[in-house]
Amino acid sequence: MTILTLIFLASLFYLIPTSIGRSIALLTFSRKKEEHLSSFPIYFVLGAAIIFSIAMIIQYFILSIASTASFSHLFFPTIYVIEFCSLLINVTQYRKMLKLFNRHTITIFLFSFILSAIAYSIWIWKSPYSLNWDLYEHQTLVHLITSGNFNYFTSRISDTFGFNSYPPVFHSLMAVSQFPKELQPEEILQYWNVISFLHLWIVSFISYGFSYVVTKNKNLSVLSCILGTLTFESVIAFTSFFLLPQTLAAVIFISLFSTLIWRKKHQLSVSSFEVVLSVLLLVFFHYIVGGFGMVILLATLIYFSLHYKMNELSQNIPLMEILCICIIVGAFSTQFVDLKSLNHGEAASYIFTLSDKIAFMAQSYGFLFLFGIPLGILAAFRKQQWLQKYLLFIGINFLVLLLTPIPYALKFYVLARWFVLFFVAQGMWSLIEKQSFSFFRTASFLIISLFLCGILTLNSVFWKQGLTVDQQVSHVSQDELAAAQFLRDNFKNESLLIISDPATQYILEGLSGVNSPGGSFANTGTRNSLSAALSHSSGYETAVELRQIQDSIVPPSQRTFIVFSGRLFTWQTATDIQKQSFDFNIWQSRQLKFSNLRWLDSLDAVRFAFIYQNNSLQIRELR
Amino acid sequence: MKLRWQLLVMKDILICVCLAAIFLFALFTVPLPTPLATQTVGSFQFSAFPTGFSLYQNVSPSHFYSMSPLDDFVINNQGGRSSLAELNQLQIEKKRATVISSTADVFLGLKSYIGSSSVTYASRGFYPAVYQAEVAGKAIIIRRKITNLQSSKVAVSGMTLKFSDEDFIFDQRGKMYNEKNAEDIAFFNTSYFLNLQMGKVMESIQKTQVKKLFLVNPYLSGTIVIEANENQTLWVNHLSNAIEVTEPLIDPSSSTIITSMKLTVVSSPGETTTQ
Numbered sequence: 098m099t100i101l102t103l104i105f106l107a108s109l110f111y112l113i114p115t116s117i118g119r120s121i122a123l124l125t126f127s128r129k130k131e132e133h134l135s136s137f138p139i140y141f142v143l144g145a146a147i148i149f150s151i152a153m154i155i156q157y158f159i160l161s162i163a164s165t166a167s168f169s170h171l172f173f174p175t176i177y178v179i180e181f182c183s184l185l186i187n188v189t190q191y192r193k194m195l196k197l198f199n200r201h202t203i204t205i206f207l208f209s210f211i212l213s214a215i216a217y218s219i220w221i222w223k224s225p226y227s228l229n230w231d232l233y234e235h236q237t238l239v240h241l242i243t244s245g246n247f248n249y250f251t252s253r254i255s256d257t258f259g260f261n262s263y264p265p266v267f268h269s270l271m272a273v274s275q276f277p278k279e280l281q282p283e284e285i286l287q288y289w290n291v292i293s294f295l296h297l298w299i300v301s302f303i304s305y306g307f308s309y310v311v312t313k314n315k316n317l318s319v320l321s322c323i324l325g326t327l328t329f330e331s332v333i334a335f336t337s338f339f340l341l342p343q344t345l346a347a348v349i350f351i352s353l354f355s356t357l358i359w360r361k362k363h364q365l366s367v368s369s370f371e372v373v374l375s376v377l378l379l380v381f382f383h384y385i386v387g388g389f390g391m392v393i394l395l396a397t398l399i400y401f402s403l404h405y406k407m408n409e410l411s412q413n414i415p416l417m418e419i420l421c422i423c424i425i426v427g428a429f430s431t432q433f434v435d436l437k438s439l440n441h442g443e444a445a446s447y448i449f450t451l452s453d454k455i456a457f458m459a460q461s462y463g464f465l466f467l468f469g470i471p472l473g474i475l476a477a478f479r480k481q482q483w484l485q486k487y488l489l490f491i492g493i494n495f496l497v498l499l500l501t502p503i504p505y506a507l508k509f510y511v512l513a514r515w516f517v518l519f520f521v522a523q524g525m526w527s528l529i530e531k532q533s534f535s536f537f538r539t540a541s542f543l544i545i546s547l548f549l550c551g552i553l554t555l556n557s558v559f560w561k562q563g564l565t566v567d568q569q570v571s572h573v574s575q576d577e578l579a580a581a582q583f584l585r586d587n588f589k590n591e592s593l594l595i596i597s598d599p600a601t602q603y604i605l606e607g608l609s610g611v612n613s614p615g616g617s618f619a620n621t622g623t624r625n626s627l628s629a630a631l632s633h634s635s636g637y638e639t640a641v642e643l644r645q646i647q648d649s650i651v652p653p654s655q656r657t658f659i660v661f662s663g664r665l666f667t668w669q670t671a672t673d674i675q676k677q678s679f680d681f682n683i684w685q686s687r688q689l690k691f692s693n694l695r696w697l698d699s700l701d702a703v704r705f706a707f708i709y710q711n712n713s714l715q716i717r718e719l720r
Numbered sequence: 721m722k723l724r725w726q727l728l729v730m731k732d733i734l735i736c737v738c739l740a741a742i743f744l745f746a747l748f749t750v751p752l753p754t755p756l757a758t759q760t761v762g763s764f765q766f767s768a769f770p771t772g773f774s775l776y777q778n779v780s781p782s783h784f785y786s787m788s789p790l791d792d793f794v795i796n797n798q799g800g801r802s803s804l805a806e807l808n809q810l811q812i813e814k815k816r817a818t819v820i821s822s823t824a825d826v827f828l829g830l831k832s833y834i835g836s837s838s839v840t841y842a843s844r845g846f847y848p849a850v851y852q853a854e855v856a857g858k859a860i861i862i863r864r865k866i867t868n869l870q871s872s873k874v875a876v877s878g879m880t881l882k883f884s885d886e887d888f889i890f891d892q893r894g895k896m897y898n899e900k901n902a903e904d905i906a907f908f909n910t911s912y913f914l915n916l917q918m919g920k921v922m923e924s925i926q927k928t929q930v931k932k933l934f935l936v937n938p939y940l941s942g943t944i945v946i947e948a949n950e951n952q953t954l955w956v957n958h959l960s961n962a963i964e965v966t967e968p969l970i971d972p973s974s975s976t977i978i979t980s981m982k983l984t985v986v987s988s989p990g991e992t993t994t995q
Contacts, residue, residue, distance in 0.1 A: 691911070
């Protein structure tokens with residue numbers, strides 16, 4: 098499959114919901130209005146909501162009446178018929194669209210594209226496949242939705258999802274975008290690489306847009322764009338380079354936030370129906386990140402409405418004083434919060450000390466914030482504008498939240514990064530704007546870009562250590578891709594369960610679509626049985642332990658394959674605590690060793706029938 | 721007017737310098753991995769450590785192959801053998817943890833990411849030596865330069881690769897150079913379609929008649945191939961558990977000796993028949 102086809106498929110993830118949303122808007126609320134780029138996030142959210150609503154209606158209404166019908170046979174044709182109608186409506190209104198592409202917009206589109214291409218080239222250097230570890234669980238859900246397994250709760254579609262952080266809106270959009278062509282395992286990885294680049298391009302464009310609507314300063318916005326594109330939060334947040342439900346929610350959040358500011362500045366109603374609806378729908382993209390973003394947007398809506406109606410009163414709201422009181426009250430109230438009850442289980446893995454947080458920051462930006470943030474805050478104070486104060490209010494509240502010892506607090510950085518980087522850009526601009534000659538201003542921009550490329554390179558060096566396999570940096574080896582292809586070609590539609598270590602079954606399930614018990618989120622019982630099975634020398638006892646492993650959602654399979662991979666034998670050498678941990682995985686592919694082959698040779702060939710082998714794994718059927 | 725113009729230029733330059741300083745500081749405070757310059761050779765990683773080079777796999781830290789001046793040696797014209805260095809002569813004190821990386825480390829980090837294929841190591845000791853390893857695909861060529869020999873009257877120089885007792889050591893014809901039990905050899909042969917014959921260690925330092933030796937560790941994936949050139953001889957030293965590559969010196973009066981050793985990593989021992 099050519100790269101162009103993959104670009105086309107990945108683009109559909111954004112284009113289909115946006116065109117459906119736009120056509121609805123053109124037929125209803127924006128029929129007579131002039132169109133602006135700030136409307137596009139609203140179109141995307143509305144379109145996504147319509148696609149997801151159709152999936153819900155088919156699953157919970159139509160299928161309950163016509164039980165013989167299949168979800169996928171109804172859902173995908175319906176969406177593509179609606180998309181076809183939307184395209185017709187969009188085409189009839191093409192003049193409105195053309196007006197959007199003025200010289201300024203096209204320049205920024207091109208600039209952000211080039212900048213994203215540079216940043217992404219640095220990131221994927223020697224890495225032909227996406228390095229987004231989470232892609233396998235999302236792709237598993239996409240496979241299941243494509244084959245007709247839809248449910249509002251992700252944990253009822255696949256046991257890879259232990260809890261419900263979001264309804265499958267993201268996955269429904271992705272399934273729709275992948276529908277025109279069934280992707281092979283290697284193409285899946287390339288598709289994710291392409292869609293991640295598109296995501297980065299959008300992040301880059303919105304970094305510019307957010308700064309521009311706040312300041313109307315093109316130079317500062319270019320600086321924001323450079324900072325937003327050439328930095329990557331490679332721990333927990335992953336905002337710019339990885340497309341995930343939470344990063345998509347963050348991009349929608351900042352787009353809607355920019356829309357509110359733009360509307361406020363252009364004296365348009367910020368609380369119109371479509372805006373409020375889009376804000377409320379944000380929560381469905383990710384309950385925590387989207388929900389928190391929704392709260393901020395609603396607060397902003399109220400604040401802006403107050404500002405609109407009672408200009409003087411709202412300008413006199415003492416934001417900074419409220420902020421100080423919030424911080425003091427917050428610090429005091431932490432004594433009464435039972436953090437021990439919050440910080441246990443998986444959450445315990447996501448509590449970080451202050452020094453951990455500083456180390457994470459250093460990995461992504463070095464100690465840039467030491468100068469950037471104070472300079473930015475100083476510049477905001479000097480401007481004495483209500484909007485700057487409001488952004489500062491949000492930004493500092495975010496920083497306080499990030500510093501608290503609450504589990505998952507760092508997840509909120511996916512939202513906070515926009516404000517933090519805006520102030521860093523503003524701080525840097527406060528220096529550059531004092532330069533008198535455009536030559537030196539250009540030199541300053543080049544210096545910043547060059548050093549940010551260096552920081553991104555060192556960030557990548559650190560992040561990719563120990564991931565090299567087959568002379569490439571990847572989570573997956575060619576052997577594993579070949580095994581995934583073998584499983585997909587021969588057993589995709591069979592009632593089959595593959596069992597291996599969490600990383601192997603996670604990758605193979607994501608790439609082949611063949612079911613596994615929990616992927617990398619296998620439950621304690623599965624992990625215990627697997628570990629016990631490998632510690633037995635008798636084939637009979639090994640088989641007895643392995644038979645206890647089942648998928649917790651799908652009915653017992655007719656066939657069970659055990660994937661004895663190099664990763665599995667390495668996982669077996671880990672400590673019991675590591676084996677039970679969700680954040681411990683054998684991240685790098687491993688080949689089978691002589692000692693592994695000896696162990697496999699001792700297995701009963703009748704009870705464990707040979708199916709497939711390469712240098713990294715051997716697949717046996719449990720009989 | 722001119723002075724004002726000059727002041728404005730000075731101010732602009734100063735701001736550029738300030739920005740460069742801020743971002744330089746940021747660049748130098750990005751944490752770097754240890755070891756920094758790691759090359760991947762087949763299923764192995766190859767890095768320089770305080771005592772020399774090592775071929776290892778992240779997941780099995782207790783199994784590795786090392787090349788060190790502690791084991792490398794020279795033989796003088798009277799047959800006396802001495803290693804290039806002793807442990808107390810190598811700089812193996814731990815680096816103090818600092819927030820700011822050294823300039824050399826930052827450049828090495830950037831260089832190794834972009835694609836530099838070389839790893840260097842230098843040692844003091846009885847015979848100061850600089851090791852330069854060039855990685856090309858699955859092969860590593862290590863060049864060692866011993867300097868300041870003065871009047872040492874060196875007749876032979878030797879480079880080494882340390883192995884472990886668990887290793888299978890054999891040549892292309894299937895002759896084994898260490899002892900393994902018959903069951904293991906039989907399974908080895910059936911697994912990798914080879915025809916190894918049981919080896920018997922008669923001498924503690926065994927001279928080979930071949931130019932290639934193969935090493936397989938049961939707890940590591942991949943096979944190491946050590947290759948000698950026309951002037952070199954391969955030895956299996958069972959006392960120090962090392963494969964030795966020796967080379968007679970053509971010019972004993974020279975104050976420098978340059979020796980090289982070639983290692984290749986192949987995926988499976990079965991591939992050794994095609995080597």
